[in-house]
Amino acid sequence: MYPTRRLQRFRSSSAVRQLVSETRLSASDFIYPIFIDETISSSEPIDQLPGVRRFSPDAAIEECFSIAQLGIPAVLLFGIPKNRDATGSAASHVDGGVQRVLRTLSQACPELYLISDLCLCEYTRLGCCTTEDEQDTLHLDATRQRYVDIAISYAQAGAHCVAPSGMVDGAVKSIRLGLDQAKFFDVSIMSYAVKYASQFYGPFRDAVKSSGDRQISRLTHQLQPTQVREGLLEAELDDSEGADFIMLKPAGAYLDMLVRLRMQTQLPLVAYQVSGEYAMLKHAAAQGLLDERGAFEEVYIGMKRAGADLIVSYAAKALLSSWQHDV
Ligand code: PBG
Numbered sequence: 672m673y674p675t676r677r678l679q680r681f682r683s684s685s686a687v688r689q690l691v692s693e694t695r696l697s698a699s700d701f702i703y704p705i706f707i708d709e710t711i712s713s714s715e716p717i718d719q720l721p722g723v724r725r726f727s728p729d730a731a732i733e734e735c736f737s738i739a740q741l742g743i744p745a746v747l748l749f750g751i752p753k754n755r756d757a758t759g760s761a762a763s764h765v766d767g768g769v770q771r772v773l774r775t776l777s778q779a780c781p782e783l784y785l786i787s788d789l790c791l792c793e794y795t796r797l798g799c800c801t802t803e804d805e806q807d808t809l810h811l812d813a814t815r816q817r818y819v820d821i822a823i824s825y826a827q828a829g830a831h832c833v834a835p836s837g838m839v840d841g842a843v844k845s846i847r848l849g850l851d852q853a854k855f856f857d858v859s860i861m862s863y864a865v866k867y868a869s870q871f872y873g874p875f876r877d878a879v880k881s882s883g884d885r886q887i888s889r890l891t892h893q894l895q896p897t898q899v900r901e902g903l904l905e906a907e908l909d910d911s912e913g914a915d916f917i918m919l920k921p922a923g924a925y926l927d928m929l930v931r932l933r934m935q936t937q938l939p940l941v942a943y944q945v946s947g948e949y950a951m952l953k954h955a956a957a958q959g960l961l962d963e964r965g966a967f968e969e970v971y972i973g974m975k976r977a978g979a980d981l982i983v984s985y986a987a988k989a990l991l992s993s994w995q996h997d998v
Pocket residue numbers: 788789790791792793836837871872873874875889944945946947
C-alpha cells in the first residue's frame with residue numbers, strides 16, 4: 672500500500688517547493704565586510720581571500736554605495752592604519768580611514784547600516800586585541816578604556832553600531848556606559864559574544880596585514896572549541912551588559928551553538944562565516960569540485976535553519992550580484 676502522507680507532493684515542482692520552503696535567504700540577511708586601508712590609493716586584491724579587496728577610504732565609500740544598491744542593508748568596517756603602536760592609537764584618530772568613511776556615508780547613504788568592528792589587533796604592533804602593556808588587570812582596564820575612546824570616535828563619525836571583537840570581559844558594559852555618557856544613546860553594540868579561538872581566521876590576518884599576529888595565542892581570551900556552557904554564559908553576560916546583537920563566530924563548525932543561542936537569547940543573532948570558511952569554499956569551487964553559488968547558498972541556509980537572523984559574509988556581494996542577473 673502506498674502511504675497516504677506522500678511527502679513527495681511537496682517536491683514535485685519548483686512552485687510547490689517554494690511554497691513549502693521553511694527557510695529563505697534574501698539580501699536583507701547579509702552584512703558585508705569592508706577593509707579600509709589607509710596605506711593605499713585605490714584598491715587591491717587580498718591574496719588569501721579570493722574575490723575580496725582592500726580599499727582606500729575613497730574607494731571604500733564607492734564600494735559601499737554599490738553594496739547598498741544590491742540591497743544589502745549593512746556593512747562591517749575594518750581599518751588598516753598607516754602606523755601601529757602599543758595602544759593602537761590610530762583606531763581613534765578623528766581622521767582615520769574608518770572615521771572618514773563613516774562621516775561620508777552616514778550623510779550620503781542613509782539606507783546603509785554602518786557597523787564598525789572595534790578591536791585593537793589591527794592597530795597594535797604585535798596584533799593583540801588588547802593594549803600591549805602586559806600588567807594583568809590594569810592592562811585590561813586600559814584596554815576597556817581604549818575601547819570606549821574608539822567607540823566614541825566611531826559614533827562621532829556617524830557609526831550606527833560598534834562591534835567589539837576582542838572578547839575582553841566587561842567590554843560591552845564599559846562601551847555602553849561610555850556611549851551613554853557621551854550621549855550616543857542610539858548607537859548599538861553588536862557583541863562578538865561567542866567567539867572561538869579558531870584556525871579559520873587565517874586569511875583574515877592577511878586581509879588586515881596583521882603579521883605579528885601569528886605568534887599570539889588567542890586561547891587566553893577567546894573560547895576553546897570544546898566549550899558549550901561557557902559560550903552560553905558569554906552570551907548571557909553580554910546580553911545583560913547591554914549588547915543589542917549577539918554574534919557567533921565562526922559559524923560553520925559551530926552550528927550547534929547557533930541552535931542553543933537561538934533558544935537562549937531574544938536578541939538578533941548574527942553568524943559570521945569567517946575568512947577560512949569562505950576561502951575553503953572558494954578554493955574548492957575554483958578546482959571545479961562544487962558549484963560555488965549553490966555551495967554558499969546551502970551553507971547560509973544551514974545557518975538560518977540553525978537560528979541565525981543575520982550572516983556576515985565575504986560572498987554576499989557576488990551572491991547578490993548573481994541573483995540580480997537572474998531577474
Ligand atoms: C578581530 C577580528 C578577527 C576577525 C574578525 N575580527 C580576527 C581574530 O579574532 O583573530 C576574523 C574574521 C575572519 O577570519 O573572517 N578584530
